Amino acid sequence: MAEGLLRHLLKQKGHNDVQVMSAGVSAIPGSGATLETVEVMQAEGIDVSGHMGQPASPDLVRHADVIFCMEDFHRELILSQVPEVEPKIHLLRTFKAERPVLDANIPDPIGRPKEVYESCLMTIKESIQRIVRWLEKQP
Numbered sequence: 001m002a003e004g005l006l007r008h009l010l011k012q013k014g015h016n017d018v019q020v021m022s023a024g025v026s027a028i029p030g031s032g033a034t035l036e037t038v039e040v041m042q043a044e045g046i047d048v049s050g051h052m053g054q055p056a057s058p059d060l061v062r063h064a065d066v067i068f069c070m071e072d073f074h075r076e077l078i079l080s081q082v083p084e085v086e087p088k089i090h091l092l093r094t095f096k097a098e099r100p101v102l103d104a105n106i107p108d109p110i111g112r113p114k115e116v117y118e119s120c121l122m123t124i125k126e127s128i129q130r131i132v133r134w135l136e137k138q139p
Contacts, residue, residue, distance in 0.1 A: 001121050002068070002092060004041050004048040005128045010135070018135060021064075023056035025074050030054075034110060036117040044121070058082045068092040068131070071105040093123065096130045 003022035010018050031053040033041075041048045054060070056074075061067060061082045067089040069075040075089055094104045106123050109116040 001037055001041060001048070001117075002070070002124050002128060004046045004051070005044070005121075005125060006131065008044070008046045009128060009132045013132065013136070015135065021054075021060070022051075023054045023060055025056050025077050027053040027055045034117075036109070036114045039114065040117045040121050044125075061085055064088065066090070068095060068127075071107065092127045092131075095127065096134050 003020055007020045010016075010020065029052075033048045033051040037051075038047075038049050056078060058081055061078055062085065064085075065088065067078070067085060069078065069089065069091055070093075072091060075091060078089060079086055091104045093106050094101050106120060106127075109120045
């Protein structure tokens with residue numbers, strides 16, 4: 001959801017110079033988005049039906065300019081494998097947050113009802129909008 005939403009918002013703003021990729025700490029290569037993900041994203045006007053999962057490999061992580069994690073344990077797992085990326089790895093929900101966040105984690109909705117996906121998307125959307133504003137200020 002985060003990848004699709006960030007790509008969509010950047011495209012709307014004419015930012016074709018930013019490469020957006022998602023990867024998971026336990027992703028199965030080539031796995032598609034869940035039906036619930038496709039449905040809630042379609043409601044936003046975003047097609048993620050062609051999404052293919054990929055693992056957050058050490059090489060991928062090293063080559064990223066910035067890394068956003070959904071949960072703290074994702075961040076910690078990546079840092080345990082690739083500690084040198086610490087300066088560029090952030091929790092999505094707290095990145096550039098204007099006020100304190102009580103729970104920094106955005107739990108994976110997989111296997112839960114569609115309403116949980118919708119709630120998750122709203123949390124992700126708020127975070128992605130902050131990232132877009134931040135990217136617009138970058139040189």
